[in-house]
Amino acid sequence: MNVAVDAMGGDKAPEVVVQGAVEVADALGIHVTLVGDREAISDVLCSYSPADHITVHHCEDVVGMDESPLKAVRQKNDASIMVAFDLVKKGDADAVVSAGNSGATLAAGILTLGRMKGVDRPAIAGILPGEKGPVILIDVGANVDCRPTYLFQFGVMANAFASSCLGMENPKIGLLSIGEEGGKGNEQVRLARKLLEKSPLNFVGNVEGRDIFSGDVEIIVCDGFVGNVALKLSEGMAKAVTRMLKMGLTGTLSGRAALLFGRRSFENIRRKLDYEEYGGAPLLGINGVGIICHGGSSSRAIKNAIKMAALYVSNRVLEKMTFQFNNFMAKEVGA
């Protein structure tokens, strides 16, 4: 198992990226190839005890967070994200993890590894903490305008990922709308609902914004515009609430006493609002494994993303997804 990590991607790269990689390599014996500027990476690496499972693959360039993704991946063949996916293409690595420009990661993944057969649009599957357990929200930003068939395909891909990588058996799938009745929502949602209803998926119908956090449904399908807004909103709220609790309670003596007495409850809430548990969002629908992390990822998020990439590979999610995809699509859409 070898995970290629874009060492130059992220607001705090290469520091936190290298730190996360070292931690997971030491703890789980996952081999990590750090892709990026050798000197910059070595400067960080030298502050850790030498890890057996870390290799550095040098490259000159990097795609900046604000660069136009498509333009960047076309012009910068030697950018860390391009080189990382190239390692997978050549068989030198099994997966890519990046906290860099997410549009560029998406574009590099599609351009280098290609789309899975039958997939019109690869999508990013956000794994959000929910009150009753994790919720997969797909798409969270790859496709702002979606045809009904894309939404249907998102459901099929997420279903395969959820069952083979997250251990969700026959996960409940909901379609994000603004009312539970079939007639509610926009045109795209009404048509996607019909495709999902006919499928062998465990489709429970429309769900609403409140279901994203409840965890009653394991997979929620939506276009990348709505999904991205929902992901960032819930992440922002979770962080704000955690911060408000912490700041409010640590500032006074009585607050610190409250923290002490209520630590089990606070820990429980902190865990339920933890957006770093899965570290990254898998890019589904490409011929390979790519995990997209938040630009502001901590070393813990990077570590968890690398763990997820390794699980994705060892559980042979790609093969299972291809199988389910072909199976469902052939049966239901007559493709």
Next chain:
Amino acid sequence: MNVAVDAMGGDKAPEVVVQGAVEVADALGIHVTLVGDREAISDVLCSYSPADHITVHHCEDVVGMDESPLKAVRQKNDASIMVAFDLVKKGDADAVVSAGNSGATLAAGILTLGRMKGVDRPAIAGILPGEKGPVILIDVGANVDCRPTYLFQFGVMANAFASSCLGMENPKIGLLSIGEEGGKGNEQVRLARKLLEKSPLNFVGNVEGRDIFSGDVEIIVCDGFVGNVALKLSEGMAKAVTRMLKMGLTGTLSGRAALLFGRRSFENIRRKLDYEEYGGAPLLGINGVGIICHGGSSSRAIKNAIKMAALYVSNRVLEKMTFQFNNFMAKEVGA
């Protein structure tokens, strides 16, 4: 001042609606006309001491929560929501408050009072609690598919409402998208951005999901699909966190001690997550005042919605909105 309240609308109608009306009529001397089944309303009213400021206006029918809004308002002339708006049209009431079928409230408002001159699509302005203060999210469900000009008009209407009703001076307006750069988002957002940039509004550019709770921007413009998802998601999370805190802490002795020591912090968080502070969402762009409440509203939410309706009327928001609207639209769009 007379506010017509749809006594039959809401999951817990007429009980909580009547209770909220009595409370606000007693406390603030706002006259409330309860519209609905006289017998059902009287049954609830009799458990309160007779209030001087309460009148009952009998009608036979009601629009159910699951009925098709357009069909219902066309066929049920004697439904409470239709009668309530009719009282405003005839000059017998100044505003309508309803926790009933929100689609029907929207349709009845537009059908009975008509759209404001120059407004293509009336919209629902959700007032959400934010970390730094209230945030107006517009539209939260009236229009699932929006042209760029509709989004621009939402910004103009919300600006007038915010300044004249919520005391926000020159409020900052953001356009909800999935990245801050101008090129990000879908076609509709990119075009709306150009209209907003040219306008005299205090437009700050694109904002993202995380800005909905931060409160850095006072008004956030989006289509009704995204807005509805965001409203319900944040409401759901706020309720879940409040519930988790309460349940976690009240269940044990040490938890109750924590509650005692940390009460100031908890109260602070509870207030920042309070979705009933404004009680309802104003329907902007009709020739009159309509406040749409959550179907599950408590009596406190109803009370606060009636207070907002009264403020809307006494601050002459409608006139100011009409003035600003004509002014901005004439200047900027050449309408």
